[in-house]
Amino acid sequence: MAHLTFQQEYMQMPPVTRAYTTACVITTILVQLDIVSPFQLYFNPILIFRHYQLWRLLSTFLFFGTIGFNFLFNMIFTYRYCRMLEEGSFRGRTADFVLMMxxxxxxxxxxxxxxxVLFLGPAFTIMLVYVWARRNPFVRMNFFGLLNFQAPYLPWVLLGFSVLLGNSILVDLVGIAVGHIYYFLEDVFPARSGGIRLLKTPRFLVQLCEPRNEDPNYNPLPEERPGGFLWGERPQEEQQPQQQQ
Known part of the structure; x- marks a missing residue:
């Protein structure tokens, strides 16, 4: 089978994942080229509400730092879990996925x-990971080939690794807290006796994000795959099911 070109691979990404990751990469490139300064992107309530720099409400989620290991690490997890959510539990419900974001x-x-907190991109990534992990509690994870654990522990493992990289623990805690709030409101509370679904997607958003006919050759990334990469470990097709990629 012929290898897909980069453009074909790119266009096969689900729309929300493609839009968000592209915006993050473009923002980072603009900063790297000194076209945009991080001082123009960070969250600042005074500049937003007094000087009407409303773009900061969005740009704070798009900058993960200059290009390096920290940036690549965050972008890999952002892309992977955003895509698995969009093609998994949110498949055919793009409007609900946008509402979650x-x-x-x-x-x-x-x-x-x-x-x-100045930049919320890493917190947003942790939120995506948290929601995916809670919806896939029995998936076995392998992190850097060193740790094996169940999926619900993944956000905490990432928090610990983030601290080792010298990042603030507060950012990840915000992401975990918000992820839990969404998970509780969407998955836990409605299932309880007398519970109702509080997060209802507006009709205009459903009409705006109504899915089109899918390409029959489209090859989604199933949400059931383990989310942790076998970092530094050679892939083996005959591994046990819990270690398969």
């Missing part, structure tokens, strides 16, 4: 006003 982003912005 808007709700999560709004909650993080409120938290940032009290926690003095």
């Amino acid at each position: 808007v709700f999560g982003g709004a909650c993080m912005l409120v938290c940032a006003m009290f926690c003095s």
